Amino acid sequence: MENARWSFVAMEYYALILNRTYLITIKDDALCGVICRGLTSIEGGGDPVTRFATGKLAVHGDLNDPGSYVDAGVMAKPHRADFCIPLSDIRQVEYTAQKKWGMGHYPHDGRVFVVTPARRREFIILGNQPGKEIADHLQASVRK
Numbered sequence: 001m002e003n004a005r006w007s008f009v010a011m012e013y014y015a016l017i018l019n020r021t022y023l024i025t026i027k028d029d030a031l032c033g034v035i036c037r038g039l040t041s042i043e044g045g046g047d048p049v050t051r052f053a054t055g056k057l058a059v060h061g062d063l064n065d066p067g068s069y070v071d072a073g074v075m076a077k078p079h080r081a082d083f084c085i086p087l088s089d090i091r092q093v094e095y096t097a098q099k100k101w102g103m104g105h106y107p108h109d110g111r112v113f114v115v116t117p118a119r120r121r122e123f124i125i126l127g128n129q130p131g132k133e134i135a136d137h138l139q140a141s142v143r144k
Helices: 048-057 131-143
Strands: 006-014 018-027 030-037 083-086 092-096 108-115 120-126
Touching: 018 120, 018 131, 092 131, 108 131
Parallel strands: none
Antiparallel strands: 006 018, 006 120, 018 030, 030 083, 092 108, 108 120
16 A cells, blocks of 8 residues: 655764754655755854854754755755665654754754664654654554
């Protein structure tokens, strides 16, 4: 059975200090994530070089709008970190409203964990998106 196209924007920490931002979609009975922006940082720093670098990495615009985290140019290029997980491989979906340490002033509605036999992935729900509803929708899609 094919699921209707449905998506959300989330960040996944990678290699301790790096991060990946995905547009995650349920399609063709799989949970697929496409990198939708480069590294993300908060603006700051005491020297001009740090301020310049963090300014380039910061999200500009309405931080509550999940669309502010999406860069169509980045999405147009395939990335080796893009993924598709068959819904049949997902064993559990968990949600916590607890904020993720290190997110600075970026608004986020908790974290959704997707558990497969191979790994447990943590997705930080960016902007004004309902984390609990996202987790519930994923769990309902897995049960179909």
